[in-house]
Amino acid sequence: MSSAVTAISKEEKLIVAGHVFSSRLIIGTGKYRSYEEMRSAHDASGAEMVTVAVRRVPLDRSSESFLDHLNPALQILPNTAGCYTAEDAIRTARLAREALQTDLVKLEVIGDQTTLFPDNEQTLEAARVLVKEGFVVLPYFNDDLIMAKKLLDAGCAAIMPLAAPIGSGLGVQNPANLRIMREQLPDATIIVDAGVGTASDAAIAMELGADGVLMNTAIAEAQDPAKMATAMKLAIEAGRLAYLAGRMPKRLYASASSPLTGVIK
């Protein structure tokens, strides 16, 4: 089994606009109880890309750089979390690019504080502007095929449908939508973003054909984040392998695995 995993992981990379990743897990940097806990979870996850938020620098005290607490080998994916309009998301993306010298951006335009559901209209508007400005745009959006097509037409490098509301831990709530998206957009890079709660949720997302999963709270709020990070790593590998293996069809009735003849009488 380990040789199968090795064989597949070697030829199987997640590629986002020329950035090549061996791991299909992307993780967040929020909600950890300590920097140490975050770092050990990051290490255990095997993730090669982490997402960070952009905020005003506090002026009343000297603040150390949060980025110093991250493993320097990690690719940083700045996000526009907290933005409620296309304009604010665009400004935030531009600031992030200036500070980090990376074109990557996880585009997030929230439409409502209670659900944190994305504002698809504002997201699309921001995506169009940012792509024109040379950004590699990874948009968070509702799990909607038509919106997915529009985001890809706008030039997004990957699309990031939600599994469930941000931080809810509910897991994939609409597997049919993700499966349809996979079947209808075979060439798109689909990264499920938000809503995963535990390892089986991540495995299901991958079994449905996602190319990767982005998560934060599921790991950060686990009792033992490093252990959950390991579980997520394994779940994503298992789900990916199951997807590539091609699962058996579901049947309503039993189908014997043993020969029906030669049973002793």
Next chain:
Amino acid sequence: MKVFVNGESRELSGSPSLADLITQLELPATRIAVEVNREVVRRNDWSGTMLHEDDRVEIVHFVGGGAE
């Protein structure tokens, strides 16, 4: 002269540049980014960017976060 830095009003003396403001605030010059009146000012242009009355300066850095 009054400018707004991250939403707070601040009195500055003389005719300072953006670089002077960053120095005065004792901020690290790396891994931050700055906007004046909603336009990003690149690091190389900080010293040549003079601040004016009522300019709105935003200075950002990075914090932990996944979404929202």
